[in-house]
Amino acid sequence: MALTDRSSRGGDALPAGADEPVDDTWDDGDLAPEPVLGDRRFGVWLVVSGAIGLVAAFVLAVERFALAEDPTYVPSCSINPVLSCGSVMATPQAALLGFPNPLIGVAAFPVLLALGAVLLGGGRLARWVQLGLQVGVTAGTVLVGWLIAQSLYSINALCPYCMVVWAVMVPLFWTTTARTLEQGALPAPSGLVRAVVDLRVPLVLLSYAVVVALVGTRFWDYWQTLLPS
Numbered sequence: 001m002a003l004t005d006r007s008s009r010g011g012d013a014l015p016a017g018a019d020e021p022v023d024d025t026w027d028d029g030d031l032a033p034e035p036v037l038g039d040r041r042f043g044v045w046l047v048v049s050g051a052i053g054l055v056a057a058f059v060l061a062v063e064r065f066a067l068a069e070d071p072t073y074v075p076s077c078s079i080n081p082v083l084s085c086g087s088v089m090a091t092p093q094a095a096l097l098g099f100p101n102p103l104i105g106v107a108a109f110p111v112l113l114a115l116g117a118v119l120l121g122g123g124r125l126a127r128w129v130q131l132g133l134q135v136g137v138t139a140g141t142v143l144v145g146w147l148i149a150q151s152l153y154s155i156n157a158l159c160p161y162c163m164v165v166w167a168v169m170v171p172l173f174w175t176t177t178a179r180t181l182e183q184g185a186l187p188a189p190s191g192l193v194r195a196v197v198d199l200r201v202p203l204v205l206l207s208y209a210v211v212v213a214l215v216g217t218r219f220w221d222y223w224q225t226l227l228p229s
Helices: 039-069 085-089 103-122 127-155 158-183 190-198 200-218 221-224
Strands: none
Touching: 039 103, 039 158, 085 127, 085 158, 085 200, 103 127, 103 200, 127 200, 158 190, 158 200, 190 200, 200 221
């Protein structure tokens, strides 16, 4: 972010003690301009999201390797016929890239922790870093969406620890997208930018509501058996 020098452009000099105007455009290679959401507030969210996601992914990875060593092992998150990590881990969808999916989280969530620590320490992200974060979070959210569909309509079981990751990725996607658009790292119409920034909380709640509704309706026959007669 560069300061504008009027005298160097032939303009009138500023009065003594006056602040020089600031150029808030974000050119390639520049650090991010100060966002409305706040660098440190976003940093807190990255750290919290990264920590929760890393714990869930790590536990899933441990459980997955334990199941690989002993096919009779019952994971701690296998609670009933619907909430059953063991049923999910045994499917091809649980190793989309040829290795257990939790290893993706074990590798990715520390990146969120590191970026969050940078922001909390007073650092600022270059545009390419913010765009890289957006791409990674978007890809992770698409993967989560696909896994939700597979769990509901193909595997017919839910993994509680996986659902923790789902719960993290939904708000992470909307807050990251709002910050990326707000700072101009990703050009978009001003109306869209304002809508996403202003409605990011309702969008998170709506996303949660859609997932809860899908889970509720898909397994409603089982949920009914848990209700008092």
